[in-house]
Amino acid sequence: MTSPFDLHGRCAVVTGAGRGLGQAIALGLARAGADLILLGRPGSQSSARDQVAELGRDVQVVDLDVSDLDAVERVAAEVSRNRQVDILINNAGIIDREDSVDVTRQSWNRVLDVNLNGLFFLCQGFGRPMTERGHGKIVNVASLLSFQGGIRVASYAAGKHGVAGITKALANEWAPHGVQVNAIAPGYIATDNTTALREDPDRSRSILERIPAGRWGDASDIAGAAVFLSSAAADYVNGHVLVVDGGWMAR
16 A cells, blocks of 8 residues: 555655755655755755755756845746656745844845745746646744744744734635645754754753753655645645644643
8 A cells, every 4th residue: 555645756845955954844744755856046056956866866956036026026937837846845935033123124125025925926826827737835934933933033923923824725625626824833843943042041051941852943844744735645735834843832
């Protein structure tokens, strides 16, 4: 019997796969059998490309600045013309840490353009052919700050709340067309985005004291959730934001 988690024969697009969560997710999908198209900044994804190739999967790198909405529309159309994309993982994201009274319009727009606007139009660009075919999986990377406000990260929290909303709205529209749209909300994971927190002894201690698992998450902890939501095992999962946080939200 074929495993419901088997992704052989599927093609997955992953944004921001150059490092951290995106790279871990890309490798997880490759180990499950998927071929990969990696979208991200020029020169940032060679390591992920080489590791996916070592796993015996077909892999392609496409340069894309997710904040450039014209480029997002163009790349989504070009990729869709050349390949049947079965899975879209919207992982690319940035964070600015600053007091809310000091946030500039430039900083605000930069974070929202990457974390929310680019994500939506990638969903649209790749989701359109999925709905026409009657099959597809979209997984957006949300955050614990899709539920909470955080500290000194107003633009990031606004964007990640929006990611949860987009996920649910698209699920409502596209589930009848055979497309599942879900999200993963990683907890406190040891990546570049959390370096400032981990290097602050007081913040790091307070965070770890609340996590029942007693440790920072590893990027690889997110890969299994991504494989699940990308697979046939999740065919009846729609509009869900799956928290992978070591128990943070349960405390």
